[in-house]
Amino acid sequence: MTRIPHATSGEPNPLRILSLDHLRRRTSVKWRTHPADVLPLWVAEMDVPLAEPVVRAVSEAMVLGDTGYPSGTAYAEALAAFAEQRWGWDGLAVERTAIVPDVMLGVVEMLRLVTGPGDPVIVNSPVYPPFYQFVAHLDRLVLEAPLGADLRIGLGALEASFRQAVAGGRRAAYLLCSPHNPTGTVHTAEELSAVTALAGRYGVRVVVDEIHAPVTATGTDFVPYLSVPGAESGLSLMSASKGWNLAGLKAALAIAGPAAAADLARLPEEVGHGPSHLGVIAHTAALTDGTAWLDALLCGLDANRRLLSDLLAEHLPAVAHRPGEGTYLAWLDCRALGLGDDPAEVFLERGRVALSPGPHFGSGGAGHVRLNLATSPEIITEAVRRMAAALA
Structure with missing residues (x-):
């Protein structure tokens, strides 16, 4: 099979368009489950405007x-x-x-x-x-x-x-x-x-x-x-x-x-x-x-994967993480932090960051969290900063 590689579409990065204030006007589960002081990086919704087509x-x-x-x-x-x-x-x-x-x-x-x-x-x-x-x-x-x-x-x-x-x-x-x-x-x-x-x-x-x-x-x-x-x-x-x-x-x-x-x-x-x-x-x-929009999104996600790796290395070096080859989700191994089976609970209570609890994913999930990368670099940066501060 001959596959078409990702192309540079010329479209703006959809992940860098919407402000946090704009996103908080949304009424879906991502933005209504937790109080307004929580950064929601859990459920698989993306912080993007829809493709124009x-x-x-x-x-x-x-x-x-x-x-x-x-x-x-x-x-x-x-x-x-x-x-x-x-x-x-x-x-x-x-x-x-x-x-x-x-x-x-x-x-x-x-x-x-x-x-x-x-x-x-x-x-x-x-x-x-x-x-x-x-x-x-x-x-x-x-x-x-x-x-x-x-x-x-x-x-x-x-x-x-x-x-x-x-x-x-x-x-x-x-x-x-x-x-x-x-x-x-x-x-x-x-x-x-x-x-x-x-x-x-x-x-x-x-x-x-x-x-x-x-x-x-x-x-x-x-x-x-x-x-x-x-x-x-x-x-x-x-x-x-x-x-x-x-x-x-x-x-x-x-x-x-x-x-x-x-x-x-x-x-x-x-x-x-x-x-x-x-x-x-x-x-x-x-x-x-909508393929041009998709290509712009994929380029933005590539950048976010690199950003998350850099931020974890700097602020949470004990967290083990392999950048994913697909999806916009990151699987973080937090067992070395000593936060128990559900680190997401700690990050929510102490850091005001909502992540998906690892134990919900079955065997092998204890001590892990899932983080949604489909948001702005600024939100990812602030989330990791808060997660690190939660351990202080």
């Missing part, structure tokens, strides 16, 4: 009164074109897609298609907390296959979990996070090929959350799971939500590999009633006309 598309729909139910395949066609241009993947077949309300609800529906109540679902801990919550609510059993010390997929642990999962002839699924949240790891083609081989050997179905796919560091290639030979029975969930900050405009796509088309065809028709029509319009506009 998205604003224009949604505004035009509002003027038209085009606020009914979603219809058609424009979203899937836009994602297919984006995938071919961005990742060199021409295998996203529109006829093997289905619109779903969002990625996690899509994950639930895919797991319903390939597993039954009580069946195991393997996850790579530490991992996005809703993986545990949604799977448990679905009446499936979460089975952890911990990441390795290098924060990459541990194939030995994964095979052991697969073997355990299918013991006694049970059905099982592997819920893969790619790129990985919270570590920012972007799985390589070789790693994904090893996953497909193991899944094929043990008869485990793979469902992939690829919501952060558009967000990778310069020099890092995202590999769509369904583009890997051997992944034909996989099911993927994709969205423009994270790349363009559209979480409040609900829409995502379920994508089936060729051997999973019959599974996706069993998706209940009413699932497609859940997405927002305005969400579909926004996501389609982002994928079609």
Whole structure:
């Protein structure tokens, strides 16, 4: 596959436009959960203005009164074109897609298609907390296959979990996070090929959350799971939500590999009633006309990753941190600070910085925090300064 590298778009860095006063006027969960003296660097919302093509598309729909139910395949066609241009993947077949309300609800529906109540679902801990919550609510059993010390997929642990999962002839699924949240790891083609081989050997179905796919560091290639030979029975969930900050405009796509088309065809028709029509319009506009904005964002995130590394080295040298290859999240190992299992609680109470608590991410999360880098350099700088002061 031929991939298009990140380009310099000429657009301004979206992370350097909005002031803290402007951001505090927002009413979403990021800005309303904590008091006004807290810097919120926790939930995955970005401190950016929306891309102009998205604003224009949604505004035009509002003027038209085009606020009914979603219809058609424009979203899937836009994602297919984006995938071919961005990742060199021409295998996203529109006829093997289905619109779903969002990625996690899509994950639930895919797991319903390939597993039954009580069946195991393997996850790579530490991992996005809703993986545990949604799977448990679905009446499936979460089975952890911990990441390795290098924060990459541990194939030995994964095979052991697969073997355990299918013991006694049970059905099982592997819920893969790619790129990985919270570590920012972007799985390589070789790693994904090893996953497909193991899944094929043990008869485990793979469902992939690829919501952060558009967000990778310069020099890092995202590999769509369904583009890997051997992944034909996989099911993927994709969205423009994270790349363009559209979480409040609900829409995502379920994508089936060729051997999973019959599974996706069993998706209940009413699932497609859940997405927002305005969400579909926004996501389609982002994928079609928002790539220059995305490139500017990615350059800004590259700079923020370097800034965070420098700030930690200067002010919190005991915190271990590997800059992520993808996502806009940073996974900080604070165990050397002696703050217990939940350093986020200390940083919130003493430093007035809200971070995501590591224990929420499952095994391997104790003593860690997740920090959201998708904000201004000034806010990151002030947050690290406050975190350091909290230890004084």
